[in-house]
Amino acid sequence: MAAVAIRASQLVKWFGEGRARTLAVDHAALEARFGEMLFIVGPSGSGKTTLLSIISGILRPDEGTVTVKDTDIWRLSKDALAEFRLRTVGFVFQDYHLFPRLTTAENVAIPLILQNVDWDKALGEAEKYLEVVGLHERIGLPPFKLSGGEQQRVAIARAIVSQPQILVLDEPTASLDGDTGRRILSFVHDHILNDQRCILIVTHDARIFEYADRILRMEDGRITGTVTGTE
Numbered sequence: 553m554a555a556v557a558i559r560a561s562q563l564v565k566w567f568g569e570g571r572a573r574t575l576a577v578d579h580a581a582l583e584a585r586f587g588e589m590l591f592i593v594g595p596s597g598s599g600k601t602t603l604l605s606i607i608s609g610i611l612r613p614d615e616g617t618v619t620v621k622d623t624d625i626w627r628l629s630k631d632a633l634a635e636f637r638l639r640t641v642g643f644v645f646q647d648y649h650l651f652p653r654l655t656t657a658e659n660v661a662i663p664l665i666l667q668n669v670d671w672d673k674a675l676g677e678a679e680k681y682l683e684v685v686g687l688h689e690r691i692g693l694p695p696f697k698l699s700g701g702e703q704q705r706v707a708i709a710r711a712i713v714s715q716p717q718i719l720v721l722d723e724p725t726a727s728l729d730g731d732t733g734r735r736i737l738s739f740v741h742d743h744i745l746n747d748q749r750c751i752l753i754v755t756h757d758a759r760i761f762e763y764a765d766r767i768l769r770m771e772d773g774r775i776t777g778t779v780t781g782t783e
């Protein structure tokens with residue numbers, strides 16, 4: 553069996569204070585292996601985005617541990633954690649987080665630029681991945697000139713351009729039509745996933761369930777089980 557890529561144990565995260573205090577993640581645990589495309593499904597507000605943010609090194613948990621490739625990421629120094637986010641993880645946020653003053657190609661090139669890849673080479677790679685997501689003719693435009701679905705595809709291209717070992721996609725097909733969503737997921741499955749990589753996807757989109765190796769259910773802040781093919 554492939555090595556464990558991510559092991560999350562006993563994760564707890566609270567938001568807010570006093571009576572407004574919310575337990576977003578309640579002793580959640582999961583394990584994901586290299587070579588695996590793992591989906592997480594569950595009702596709105598069940599803690600899926602919060603869990604992904606903790607696993608990706610973006611949001612510090614109140615309790616629990618996240619081990620990625622044998623490194624306990626929340627015990628890393630601030631600099632080492634930033635390095636982990638830059639070199640090991642690619643993340644697509646629900647609201648894309650594109651830089652408004654940069655062109656589409658520059659947005660996609662950013663992870664490579666931050667990794668000190670030469671500017672021309674980074675832009676060349678960015679164009680290649682924009683072609684993959686069907687946006688080659690949009691490379692010179694700023695994000696605000698693109699539709700929501702196009703911006704989502706730019707965010708996906710940016711997450712995969714540096715070929716991260718851990719790819720985390722939060723509702724990656726929410727703004728895409730069925731054919732485009734399946735085409736992009738199919739590319740990620742066939743060309744990005746391999747036995748050195750692991751992909752976590754939060755989705756409500758049953759049209760892409762066929763690409764999952766396993767589907768976990770999240771409810772009330774906890775991973776409560778595996779969704780089987782009959783559900």
Ligand SMILES: Nc1ncnc2c1ncn2[C@@H]1O[C@H](COP(=O)(O)OP(=O)(O)OP(=O)(O)O)[C@@H](O)[C@H]1O
Nearest residue numbers: 567568574575576595596597598599600601602603
């Ligand atoms: N920054 C925040 N401040 C306060 N409460 C938050 C914050 N982020 C999330 N929450 C709360 O934590 C709980 C879990 O939210 P989260 O976004 O993780 O759920 P989700 O399953 O991803 O939902 P959705 O499917 O709607 O995106 C919710 O009750 C939400 O209101």
